[in-house]
Amino acid sequence: MPDQVTPPPSMHWIVPFAASLSEPCQHALPRLADAKALPNLRRLLGQLQEVARIEGDEYALSMPHERVLAASMGWPDVDGQLPWAAWWAAQDGVKLTADAHWGLLSPGHWLMGRDHLTLLDPATLALSETESRALFEAVRDLFESDGWALIWGASQRWYASHPSLQGLPTASLDRVIGRNPDVWLTDHPQARTLRRLQSEVQMLLYQHPINDTREQAGLATVNSFWLSGCGPVPACTATPAHIQLVNALRAPMLADDMPAWLDAWAQVDNTVLKQALQAVDAGKAIALTLCGERHAVTLATAPAPGLGGRMWQSVKRLTSSRSGPDPVALLNSL
Template sequence: MSDTNHLLIPYAASAATGCQQALQGLALPHLDRLLARLSPHPTHSDSGEETSFSAPHERALARALGLPAQDGRIPWAAWHRHQQVQSPNGDAWAFVTPCQWQVSTDHVTLRNPEHLALDDAASRALLAIVSPWFAEDGITLHYDQPTRWLASSPLFADLATASLERVLQRDVRAWMPDAKAARTLHRLHSEMQMLLYTHAFNDERSERGLPVINSFWVHGTGPIPTPAPSALPTPTVPTTLRDAALNEDWRAWAAAWTALDAGPVADLLRKSEGGEPVQLTLCGERNTLAFHTAPRTLAQRFQSLFRPQRFTDMCDKL
């Protein structure tokens, strides 16, 4: 069930130079009017670092759903599994994403799996190739979708891992899980690279001009609490800013903000003006700023009239 009165916006701002330039000419009138009506929601705001394993919008969404929000330990895979079978048993799960690591002299970069043209049949064939290797270490793999499998193992019970989008197009070495706690995964990474380097699966892909797959990324680890959280409405989470930011396409990012302002943000403003309680959660790459409908003091009303807080003025806080 989606909560249309709570808008949670990932990648609302970034410290990237291209984003800062895009912000200079960005006009978001509906967002500025909405911010003038709402009050800060300190208990739903939080701060982190660009090096945090979990992105701010992931932490915010986890809290909204009643899930644990520890950095790197948000059990997205277990939650996904629970949504499928509705039978939580305390098992630890993880997502495993097949991917390509591009190795250069000073970087090991993770290429976006969405660009690998990995379809259902190819993904299932690759899963059959690598599953026995994972099984030897007590990790059971299950097919979920072409660019994401499910994995169950006690290994994931308390292992902090970086979310996939944190490491996309970046050097994976800065985002690897703790070497001692994840010794098994580190060894599996080496084994998979050796296995797949000369495997017929990749030979066939190369002949077709497709990128080879030589590694994997583990994320979304942990068990969900027992008993599982009660079903809560899911905030509305647009992904257009996220997609543009991950591709570092700041012109598209600015266009996505303009569309959001004219669409979902304008709708939330109308609800607020109509007396409905609303929530707005803005997430950057470090921090989260949350706002909600709440009684305002006379001083706050005065400030909103004569010193309105505009979105572009608060971007450095995200």
């Protein structure tokens, strides 16, 4: 009897920040144990099977969802060396020279606390294009005088090229937001240049007119940058058409806003996962990848059963509990 083969999915949803080891998230997760919480996810867990799992830890430079996306594009899985600068440049319509090594410069605010720094989410700065371009021009000479090439891509994304970026591992921006950036600066020999530039940019922007205006308006200033996603331009920078990244959980998780995170989960369940369940009920092959801080698990439609198997599944659907399996154990495993 030939082995059954799981059919390729017609749609694959990837959900980053499905869970976290953070204390606020660990306190919030039991709320999802309620039988009425996430009804569509519960039903999906009863009808899909685990087909893949990416293992890691919370200290890895790359996030699990980044590794899943990278695998879909055929990139080598090298921690901290996934070329997201090239991927984002393609989204921004920026042409990068293929024979150079590029990195993503994210202008941001390093919050000076009593004991340590904290990197704020650049998206929360609401940096306008005019502000971003002015700050970009302010630091351009500093970089270019050191042999770098800089390209403006978007308000939150600048692109930088330099020979020192070859083989340089960097932590994902999503890994560092809300944490001390100093901890995530690698001890790679080529990172010394990066640390020096970060210090010089801090001094250069300290009294920039844009920052003076923002400070007077009660807004966070741009006082540094984070470099990530270094590498040469890969052969493929296009996410496969059947893959959809679901980013609704990202912002509340990075802000440790657990009421908003729980609301976002309910919204994802009522929209994305409802669509996924409808596809399963229509007999389509789908995949769902849930990603946490450490691991990612991919669930997919089971191989098509024979007549007896279909009859058994019909009986199972009719007799099973509507609430389905408790998703908290799965989310805790991420």
